[in-house]
Amino acid sequence: MSVGIMIEVGDECPIALKLYDEASDQYPQAVVIDNESNILITIDLVHEGYGMYIPATPYVMPDKEFVKVMYFVYTDVTHITKSIDYLDSYDIFRRIIPANYKADVSGIQTSLNNQDIKIDKILGLVHHNIHIDNPVYDSDNNLTGARLRIYSNSVSVGSNANVISDYLITSVGNGAGKFTYWQQMELLEVDYLEFEDDTGVLIYEDGNILELG
Secondary structure (H helix, E strand, O other), X not given: OOOOEXXXXXXXXXXXXXXXXXXXXXXXXXXXXXXXXXXXXXXEEEEXXXXXXXXXXXXXXXXXXXXXXXXXXXXXXXXXXXXXXXOOEEEEEEEEOHHHOOOOHHHHHHHHHHHHHHHHHHHHHOOOOEEEEEEEEOOOOOEEEEEEEEEOOOOOOOOOOOXXXXXXXXXXXXXXXXXXXXXXXXXXXXXOEEEOOOOOEEEEOOOOEEEOO
8 A cells, every 4th residue: 555645634735636638628636545444535626737637625634543535537527437548546634643743954955945846847747847758659640658757847848857757658649639548757866867768768867777668
């Protein structure tokens, strides 16, 4: 099970779902399940912008060891027909009891720095300061692979400076303008990568090779 995000009881859970194609005409729901597999609540998510969906009313962390939030995307407002274009996903939020934790100044600073990094990543993934390159296409001219980079500032976009993270986009086409699946995966500890000409192969600095599906 994922470690999850630590949240104090009574604080807002950051429930949010980002659709990769920024669709604004879907009807996602978030189903909150506790550590005993009880469904606590089903929340209709509303479109905030750029394919980001959030609860209309904030949901706060209950007094449970953890909650798992399952995201399902529907094509209709009655939530009967599930979309075939988006995979189900989930978040985990874990209860934190402040009295059980101690932190010194350096630990607090580290936490703040980590939060800054997370905020920068969120901004990048909602299309602030991003750059997509190294596209690979199939015979139907569908995009089957690319690299997405997110940056800490707009001046560096398109360069190798101030890169927060690299992501590998992969897709399997199913006829012109269609795909079987689309995914975006973070590439850890990659300083620089590029496509070998016309091969659809990613080459790492250390020589390792990752083949695109």
